[in-house]
Amino acid sequence: MTPEISEEIATRMAVDPQAHAEDPRAMAFETEFPVRPIPARGPVATGPISLTPATGDDRLWRAIEPELRARANDIHLPISAAYAARLCDAYPQADRELVMVAIILHDTGWAHVDQSRVISEGFRSGGDWRKQLIRFEHEVEGCKVARRVLPSLGYDQAFVERVCTIIDGHDTRLVAYSLEDALVRDADRLWRFDGPGIALSTQWTGLDVTTYLDDVERRFVPELITEAAVQMARQDLDRHQALLRTRLS
Numbered sequence: 001m002t003p004e005i006s007e008e009i010a011t012r013m014a015v016d017p018q019a020h021a022e023d024p025r026a027m028a029f030e031t032e033f034p035v036r037p038i039p040a041r042g043p044v045a046t047g048p049i050s051l052t053p054a055t056g057d058d059r060l061w062r063a064i065e066p067e068l069r070a071r072a073n074d075i076h077l078p079i080s081a082a083y084a085a086r087l088c089d090a091y092p093q094a095d096r097e098l099v100m101v102a103i104i105l106h107d108t109g110w111a112h113v114d115q116s117r118v119i120s121e122g123f124r125s126g127g128d129w130r131k132q133l134i135r136f137e138h139e140v141e142g143c144k145v146a147r148r149v150l151p152s153l154g155y156d157q158a159f160v161e162r163v164c165t166i167i168d169g170h171d172t173r174l175v176a177y178s179l180e181d182a183l184v185r186d187a188d189r190l191w192r193f194d195g196p197g198i199a200l201s202t203q204w205t206g207l208d209v210t211t212y213l214d215d216v217e218r219r220f221v222p223e224l225i226t227e228a229a230v231q232m233a234r235q236d237l238d239r240h241q242a243l244l245r246t247r248l249s
């Protein structure tokens with residue numbers, strides 16, 4: 001049975017993904033950072049992410065505890081946040097608070113969609129994963145979570161809407177609108193190269209680990225926007241390809 005599509009989501013799905021590149025925000029970001037991947041200004045840490053877990057934001061983590069129980073968010077979000085903290089170190093000109101709040105909240109919407117469709121539509125439906133209905137749904141629901149929890153934690157409306165701009169489109173939009181948006185996107189993708197991300201993603205996609213790592217390298221390394229993220233991804237790939245013996249002749 002096809003789920004009912006709200007007018008809001010139908011409008012978002014109707015937009016050609018290529019059109020986002022013509023958005024003034026995307027064009028301004030491209031002008032500000034014409035070299036891709038964007039060179040780092042600060043230190044780039046490439047060791048195992050478990051060595052530098054993200055700290056702080058305890059009140060926000062407590063506020064989204066119910067959302068952490070969906071689609072392995074209790075694993076995905078903290079690991080992505082740790083990568084985001086490293087990326088903020090590498091790009092100190094970014095608004096660190098905005099990046100960290102957005103990465104913590106970006107996938108909370110998965111807790112508010114039909115759980116029976118998360119794997120079948122989100123990971124195994126074939127075709128362009130960016131255009132799957134459930135991807136749009138989880139972005140819209142994630143913005144609802146942000147608008148619900150952030151004001152009670154003292155964040156003003158302008159900041160909340162900046163967070164929502166990043167959440168809305170982090171999977172379905174092809175381009176970033178700001179450096180902070182780019183760091184959240186890269187952090188979200190980097191978890192796929194870490195051990196827990198590999199274990200969970202191979203289960204979700206049904207791929208064996210060798211095929212999965214080859215696929216991640218082919219599809220997601222080129223999507224990374226920052227040079228720091230590329231370095232982290234390459235190091236993680238090398239470590240896990242050696243550990244998991246996926247390069248045996």
